[in-house]
Amino acid sequence: MKNFFRKLYIGFILLFLYAPIIVLIVFSFNSSKSRAVWQGFSLTWYEQLFTDSSILSALETTPLIALAASVISTVIGTFAALGMVKLKKRSFEVVRTITYIPVLNPDIVTGVALMMLFAFMGIELGYISMLLAHITFCTPYVVISVLPKLYQTDISVYEAAQDLGAKPFYALRKTIIPQLMPGIITGFLLSYTLSVDDFIISYFTTGSNVQNLSMVVFSMARKGINPKINAVSTLLFLVVMVLLIIVNKRQVKAKKHISKPKEISENIEKENI
């Protein structure tokens, strides 16, 4: 009986979480523009989706910016972490606090602050400003993911490599970087997801001529319901679901412990604040 109520409750929560998404998906196949009346199956909205120039260019811009931003952030952030650990305690604390500012600050504040910066520096709002903004909010996440790994690495291996005649950079690449890899990868993936998903900061730091997917959705959604958005959502939902299933399967394979849900939740927690 108790178990029944538990299942009922979780079922209720899942219904709450999924009902809107399911309705969204179902109506992406509706043949009429009507939002709530089913008038037969069609793929019209998907066809229109792939002829809509703003959506198509956003589908290009979004992953490209995300890739560029996450690669650059990963490089800057990893080297930042390597340099930061050498700092004295007080300067380290200062740098760390500043690193947390973009993480803790509301996105809207980061967005308008960067917008003013670009105006101040005379940078036109477009691809470049968007990329700079994305690097700015992604890099701290890389630093934060790499730092803890750096504390676990054995510096003496690096010194030993140098004693044995390796050049500093070679020694670094062969000894430290492999040990940091899990942190670097986490940082990279976090940056990529954050960049793909970002709306608020892009909204303020990009002019009207360049749009990422979130911005296209916002400009359509503010005018009311548009079945093309439903079609985009359906495709995105599918991509997310497939990715999550793959990641999860790999995790189960990687370790047969039950720690997998925890890991997902940790990643999510990292991603969102």
Added chain:
Amino acid sequence: MSKRRFAFPYYIWMIIFIIVPLLLIIYYTFTDDSSGTVKLTFNNIKAIFDPLYLKVIWRSVYMSLIATVVCLVLGYPAAMILSNRDFSRKSTMLILIVLPMWMNFLLRTYSWLSLLENEGLINQFLGWLGLPQANLMYNNFAVILGMVYNFLPFMILPVYSVLVKIDKNVVEAAKDLGGNNLVVFRRIILPLSTPGIISGITMTFMPALSTFVISRLLSGGKISLIGNIIEQQFTVTGNWGFGSALSLFLMILIFVSMIFINKYGDESVGGGGLL
């Protein structure tokens, strides 16, 4: 020792893109150049305390508070059930709860439009039952609902991840010593899960307080929160001074509430739970 130089590019980046923008916010808040020359002014700060804007600030605070409380009330039991060891298929359930979080939050917000609208599905359903139509959209209810919907998983997950770590033996010992379920919950489980609750509250309250998208989409622009006013200053009216003052105010509000929230839990755990 040359390694210290590795961080230099980041320091430069930090100064240009983190420090300078914050200084710009402060600069625009306290200066006025409308007359051609730059003058020190407190008018932007004073403007925040205009009754009109105080009302908006109050509305933002209380709507995000309600949303946070609803998330906690709905999410805590869910996290408890999921953390229960004999609950079957819990990892599947957990993934299902995580999944919507990976959807773009604009799409999640948008998804409520077709349900809440006047000719929307909920109203059709009510009509089908013979009930009068309800006005579900363009009001406080819709905005709070949007917040709860967007942030509920962010409450469930941190609470869940703390609850699963609680040593079962402690709970059993408390029961052996004669504690009934309520006592065990109040004296053992609840205190031990505080860090999770704190990061859950942080992860719901902060974004709810500063949102402008949820209120813009689900109220059709009729309900303004702090975020909407800031957005207007920068995209419509071009009053950067007042927009900066509000941003500064929002930042302070967030940092103060973070200190306040963290005071109620173990500081280190609360901070660690954030990331």
